[in-house]
Amino acid sequence: MAVRRIWVLLLPLLAGSCTARPDGPPLQACFTMTPQHGSNLAQTSPSPVTFSWNRSLSANTVIRPGQYIEVSVEAAAGENFKGFMIQARAGTGAELQLVGTFLQRDGYQTLGCTKQADTAAHVNNNTKPFIRALWMAPEELPDEFSFFYTVVESFGRFWVMQESPGKLLGRVPPLPGNEMLIKIHGSLMSIAWGVLIPIGIILALFYKVVWPNGHWFYIHISVMVVGILMVIAGLFVILAHAEWKWLDTTDLNYSHQVLGIIALSAVVVNPFLGLFLLFECCSLGTKWRTLYNICHGGIGIVFAEGAARE
Numbered sequence: 393m394a395v396r397r398i399w400v401l402l403l404p405l406l407a408g409s410c411t412a413r414p415d416g417p418p419l420q421a422c423f424t425m426t427p428q429h430g431s432n433l434a435q436t437s438p439s440p441v442t443f444s445w446n447r448s449l450s451a452n453t454v455i456r457p458g459q460y461i462e463v464s465v466e467a468a469a470g471e472n473f474k475g476f477m478i479q480a481r482a483g484t485g486a487e488l489q490l491v492g493t494f495l496q497r498d499g500y501q502t503l504g505c506t507k508q509a510d511t512a513a514h515v516n517n518n519t520k521p522f523i524r525a526l527w528m529a530p531e532e533l534p535d536e537f538s539f540f541y542t543v544v545e546s547f548g549r550f551w552v553m554q555e556s557p558g559k560l561l562g563r564v565p566p567l568p569g570n571e572m573l574i575k576i577h578g579s580l581m582s583i584a585w586g587v588l589i590p591i592g593i594i595l596a597l598f599y600k601v602v603w604p605n606g607h608w609f610y611i612h613i614s615v616m617v618v619g620i621l622m623v624i625a626g627l628f629v630i631l632a633h634a635e636w637k638w639l640d641t642t643d644l645n646y647s648h649q650v651l652g653i654i655a656l657s658a659v660v661v662n663p664f665l666g667l668f669l670l671f672e673c674c675s676l677g678t679k680w681r682t683l684y685n686i687c688h689g690g691i692g693i694v695f696a697e698g699a700a701r702e
């Protein structure tokens with residue numbers, strides 16, 4: 393560590409005579425994108441170069457894996473720069489991620505800061521009116537990212553870590569309203585399956601004996617009716633979110649959708665089984681009663697348990 397630090401301190405001295413390190417920036421500049429030019433500080437004025445990418449590409453476009461983007465850094469007419477560094481970045485601090493790779497073309501070199509060719513930089517200290525680099529999107533794109541660049545005009549004049557005028561996206565951003573619907577769906581289902589329905593089941597399982605006078609039954613019916621109404625409301629909320637599509641095979645959540653539909657059928661059928669038990673109980677033989685009881689209770693427990701696991 394100590395040795396490396398001394399090396400970092402020595403580098404500007406070794407490079408002291410040049411304006412932009414002739415062979416490209418040192419790897420120490422990977423994260424700060426700052427040239428090690430003695431005590432010289434980065435300019436705080438707006439950078440004199442223009443950053444752009446393909447004309448056809450507007451900001452906030454969703455980029456697909458493997459897609460190419462040509463980025464360019466261009467000095468004003470008659471102006472030049474000597475050194476530069478370009479990276480696509482997402483996140484900051486510990487979350488910082490260098491996104492994608494640059495393809496090797498004339499006029500720049502690719503450097504590996506965190507992985508091969510995640511950085512493009514100058515190869516010599518010739519003056520350049522512009523630089524164009526070809527970048528390729530990785531397989532796994534972050535939600536959003538942008539390009540950052542440093543340009544060195546002379547030893548004492550450089551602009552550090554300037555951000556591209558817009559961001560690009562790695563996935564279609566969810567609409568805020570839709571996020572809300574998913575939250576409401578989640579809350580309704582959690583209260584119904586996580587609280588009300590289990591209370592109803594526990595009452596039916598254990599309090600039948602403790603409260604033989606039937607109090608358990610009214611509470612059982614009340615919590616179950618409220619729970620079932622919440623499940624149905626939760627279903628409508630998520631259907632509205634999915635634009636009334638019951639199943640979407642392309643969705644990662646496909647199994648959740650299928651289980652949801654099965655659980656919903658149980659929620660619709662089981663109360664009728666319950667009612668049947670209630671009204672027909674006296675005319676039924678004990679054997680049939682027991683069978684219905686097991687069906688009604690079984691469906692209740694299996695689905696409450698299944699929903700809890702979801």
Ligand SMILES: *[C@@H]1O[C@H](CO)[C@@H](O)[C@H](O)[C@H]1NC(C)=O
Binds near residue numbers: 446
């Ligand atoms: C940008 O331009 C480069 C080079 O012409 C091309 O290969 C690439 O496909 C273009 N990308 C977009 C998104 O238009």
Ligand SMILES: *[C@@H]1O[C@H](CO)[C@@H](O)[C@H](O)[C@H]1NC(C)=O
Binds near residue numbers: 412
């Ligand atoms: C480029 O770097 C070399 C040293 O490698 C130096 O002699 C030369 O003056 C530099 N040229 C410019 C234009 O800064």
